[in-house]
Structures are given as C-alpha cells and as structure tokens.
Amino acid sequence: MTPPGTKDPAAQGAAAKSQPATAPGGVVQPCNSCTVTITPSPVNLCNTKTAKQIAAKGDPSGGSFSWSSDDTDTATVSGSGRKASVKGVKPGRTKIKVTYSVSGCTCTDEIEARVCTCTSGFFYAFAGKRTDNIVGVRAKIKTRWGKLCCEDEGCNREHAGYAAYANVSNQSGGLTWAQTGYVKQRDEGSTTAAEFRYAEMQGFLYHVTFDPANAPAEGSVHLYQCVLDGSRAKWTFTEDGVDWQTFADYKWANTTGNAISYSGELHNKENDMPGTEPDKCEFTECQFLEKRGDPTEETTPSEVLSNFDFDESTAKPEHQAQIDAVAETVAESWQTPPEIIKIRLVGHTDTVGSPGYNIGLGQRRALAVRTAMVNALEAQQSGLSGKVKLVTESKGESQPIDLSGTPAGDAKNRRVEIFLTTRAPVPDWQDAGLAKSDVRTADAGEWGAEWVSGTAFNIWDKQPLP
Numbered sequence: 001m002t003p004p005g006t007k008d009p010a011a012q013g014a015a016a017k018s019q020p021a022t023a024p025g026g027v028v029q030p031c032n033s034c035t036v037t038i039t040p041s042p043v044n045l046c047n048t049k050t051a052k053q054i055a056a057k058g059d060p061s062g063g064s065f066s067w068s069s070d071d072t073d074t075a076t077v078s079g080s081g082r083k084a085s086v087k088g089v090k091p092g093r094t095k096i097k098v099t100y101s102v103s104g105c106t107c108t109d110e111i112e113a114r115v116c117t118c119t120s121g122f123f124y125a126f127a128g129k130r131t132d133n134i135v136g137v138r139a140k141i142k143t144r145w146g147k148l149c150c151e152d153e154g155c156n157r158e159h160a161g162y163a164a165y166a167n168v169s170n171q172s173g174g175l176t177w178a179q180t181g182y183v184k185q186r187d188e189g190s191t192t193a194a195e196f197r198y199a200e201m202q203g204f205l206y207h208v209t210f211d212p213a214n215a216p217a218e219g220s221v222h223l224y225q226c227v228l229d230g231s232r233a234k235w236t237f238t239e240d241g242v243d244w245q246t247f248a249d250y251k252w253a254n255t256t257g258n259a260i261s262y263s264g265e266l267h268n269k270e271n272d273m274p275g276t277e278p279d280k281c282e283f284t285e286c287q288f289l290e291k292r293g294d295p296t297e298e299t300t301p302s303e304v305l306s307n308f309d310f311d312e313s314t315a316k317p318e319h320q321a322q323i324d325a326v327a328e329t330v331a332e333s334w335q336t337p338p339e340i341i342k343i344r345l346v347g348h349t350d351t352v353g354s355p356g357y358n359i360g361l362g363q364r365r366a367l368a369v370r371t372a373m374v375n376a377l378e379a380q381q382s383g384l385s386g387k388v389k390l391v392t393e394s395k396g397e398s399q400p401i402d403l404s405g406t407p408a409g410d411a412k413n414r415r416v417e418i419f420l421t422t423r424a425p426v427p428d429w430q431d432a433g434l435a436k437s438d439v440r441t442a443d444a445g446e447w448g449a450e451w452v453s454g455t456a457f458n459i460w461d462k463q464p465l466p
Helices: 316-335 354-382 407-413
Strands: 017-020 037-038 043-045 052-057 065-068 073-078 084-087 090-104 107-113 120-142 159-171 176-186 193-202 208-211 221-229 233-238 242-248 257-268 280-288 303-305 340-348 387-398 416-422 439-440 447-454 456-460
Touching: 017 439, 037 090, 037 107, 037 303, 037 447, 043 084, 043 257, 052 107, 065 073, 065 456, 073 107, 084 090, 084 107, 090 159, 107 208, 120 159, 120 176, 120 447, 159 193, 159 280, 176 233, 176 257, 193 233, 193 242, 208 242, 221 280, 257 280, 257 340, 280 447, 303 316, 316 340, 316 354, 316 416, 340 354, 354 387, 354 416, 439 447
Parallel strands: 043 107, 340 387
Antiparallel strands: 017 107, 037 052, 052 084, 065 090, 073 084, 090 107, 120 221, 120 257, 120 280, 120 439, 159 176, 159 257, 176 193, 193 208, 221 233, 233 242, 280 456, 303 416, 340 416, 447 456
C-alpha cells in the first residue's frame, strides 16, 4: 500500500522513486511526491584520464543530492550538489546513483556508466611456420565479427581494427608480405566501424583494398587465397575460387616467400579477437603452394639425325620421319602437360676440313633442321612453333660419336642432335603441416589459440567486450 499523502512510485517512472521519511520517534510523516533525473544517460567514458560531468534535476527544488557508484573499481563519482563528475577507473560498466531528499521524502535515479579504453598496439593469435619457395597460401576461415574498443560507447575517434587472414611473407632483406581475409576497422577521426573483405600486399610500396560490398556474413565460411606470379611480380587474390584483386610490385619479381601464417590480428588490445569460447573462429584447409620448379632438358638427345651428305647441310628425306615424330611429341605435351617449351638442335660434322669451317657447317645443318621442325610443328597445330623456343648451335668436329675413321663412322658423325626441354609439373597445393608448437598467442589469458590438426586450428577471445 501507498502511505497517505504520497503517490505510487510506479506513476513517477521506474527511475524516480519516492518513499516516506521517518521522523524522530518512528512516526511516519506525510510527504509530497518528488522526482529526480540524471542527464546524460548513459555516460560514456572512452578513457580513464578524463572525467565527464553529469547533472541531476530534482522536483520540487530546494533539496539535497547524494551521489554514489555501485562499483568504484570501474568508475567513481564525486559531487555534493546537483552536478557531479564521473571518472573511469578500468573498462567495464557500473551504475551511478543519485539520492535526492526534499520536503520529507527521498527519490533516487541511476544511470549506466560505460568505461572503455583503446590501447594501441599489435596483438596476434596465429599458427605459422618457416618454409622456402612459397608462392601461394590459402585457408577456409569462419567469419566471426566481434567488437572494437569503445564501439558501443561511440565516443572514441582513434583508429581501431582486427582481422583474420592467410599470409605469406618474405622475412629476408626487409619484410614483405601478401595476405587476404576479412577485417573490421574504424578509421582515425571516425566513431563508425565497418566490415570488409580485404587484400593486402607489401613490396616496395604498400597496397591494400577494403571491399565493404562483399564483406562476409557472420558465421559464413570462405576460402581465401593469394598466389604470386613471380615473372610478373603480381599477386592475385581469390575468394571461393573467384579472382577479385591483383597487386603488382617489382619487389616480388623472381622471388618467393619463406614463411606462412594463418592469423587473427588486433590493432588495439581491447578489441575482440575473432571468435568466442562457444563459437570459435575456425581456420581449416590451411595450405601453401611452392614455386614451380625449373624446366629440365634431356641429358641424352631425343632424336639423332645422322648420315648427312658430305659437306652438305640439307636435311635428307629419311630425317623427316624423325622430325615429325618430335613435333607430334611436342604437340601432345601441350595437350597433356607438362609442356615441352624448348627444342635445342646441335649440329655436328666429321673431321674433314678445318675446325672453323666445320663449326659453320654444323650450324647450317642445325638451321636446316630448324626450318623443317617449324613446318612440322605447324602441321601438328597452328601456332605451335610460337609456343616452343627453337635454339641452334654447332659443335663442329669436336664431339664425334664414332672414332673408327671409316666412311660409315664419318657418316654417323655428320648429324644433328635434338634435345627437348620440358616444364616442371604444376605443383599441387600442400597441407600446411601445422604442429602444436606452431600455434601461438600474444596472451594466453586473453586470446585463445588451439591446434586442431595439420591443416586446422581455432582462435577466440576469452574476455570479449560486453
């Protein structure tokens, strides 16, 4: 029941309550209703250095105000009149209360004080290892959007961000890297956070693209990949098998990475690391790609075109079948790789004549075979001769294969040898081979990093923002 002379507290609002005062001797005195309201509400404190002013308004006027904090370890309040100062102590939330006494009754109001901080720095939870000749990295990453420091409070304009990504780097002679995944970021001078998929590369210059239109949805899983074409110094960034960005930088010309990592990264200590204990940020199918090997040339000739006529360079009719067979082999290699990319034609002579003359004769024989080879390649496939490098050289009389000195032996020495060079097979993606020792975190009490298998691990924030 409500004592006579008072109004129902519910009618005055949940934050403004009245109660009867008790006079000496325990006699309840009638009191008029009172209300008190604190502004602003809530009060947001984006650091622990500056205080914010709040004020209370009591009705009827003329009463006294008393201020208190539910948790002085989070925020303190000081003030003896209608105005008070609230100062943050540590990140967290607490209630600031005012008690207003007037005309024999007491009213109270409370607001929430939200204290946040943004401590600059880079902090990681990741799995990584050193390995040479890397030109690609990829992983499936589960999207787990957390909060940035002071995001809810909306009063901090410092840069803040976090990311989850797959990375390849070269840690020799100045750090360079390429990485792709997703990121949440607040730009310097803004209070608004935005979500992106992104691609980033450091060469001589720094390159980055933030793509808000294709930011991944919460809980979705995507395959993020970046691959280097060293001959063009170009990185290509892919999501779920679709290329969406490229960066070129000469620093990456004819070089490779020597380390891989799969990472969660914070730009402020208080930011949430992607993932929580019940719903972790999962990295799966963690893999890397090694540089394609160098082409290899045959150690023995594929074909030997012997029995050139004495002092003649014209290819004979019986040579054509051998040339056609080589052209067919080359054509098949371009249908079923690895491809033959070079044909080296080496001309030889017998020992009759001067060494200088025989060098020229051997070269003419190689050139004659080259002409026939071009025609044979084009007969197999139009444009095929443009895909294959044809090189001629002469050894003259310096490398005989028959030392008998007979006419038959000399005929064997009058020859052109054909050597084929084949590309190395296209390398397959390899599992990262992660071990427990490869998984690390900057602070095990704050950020979790959990090994799952050679291709999978999890990260999460052990103390996410409320």
